Amino acid sequence: MEVINTFAAKRSFSQLLARAEQGEEITIARNGKPIATLGPLKSQVTPVRLGDLKGAFTVPDDFDSWSEQDEEDWFGQ
Template identity: 35%
Template sequence: MQRVSIHAAKTNLSKLIEAALNGEEVVIARGSKPVVRLVPVIQGSFKIGLLKGQLGDGPDFFEPLDDSDLDLWEGGR
């Protein structure tokens, strides 16, 4: 575990980021009290269209409403 002061962290931020990315635990302290831990953000893979064809057909929002549905939207009963 690497423990550094806030001043040292500001001076060596790039090196500390690399250390965290390489799996090293980096703790930044204010005086002798640890205040934050520097950890890498896990990069997830995101795929557009992952469920394409598996959910079925949804409503077509561009089609006109039925008269009964339109009446409900316009406050009629």
């Protein structure tokens, strides 16, 4: 892990971002003391695949029907 001072980090920020995208971690220091780490994000979201919820619920047969009760509930008539 490379340590870079704040002045150099400001001067070459876009290059540091490109290196972070490649998986490298860079420590940014002020007066020789580390203050931040720049690196790749770790994936926090598990992608959902089609079919993951198969069997988890069933759609009722009357799902898309509209009754008088629905009319009253929605529009108060």
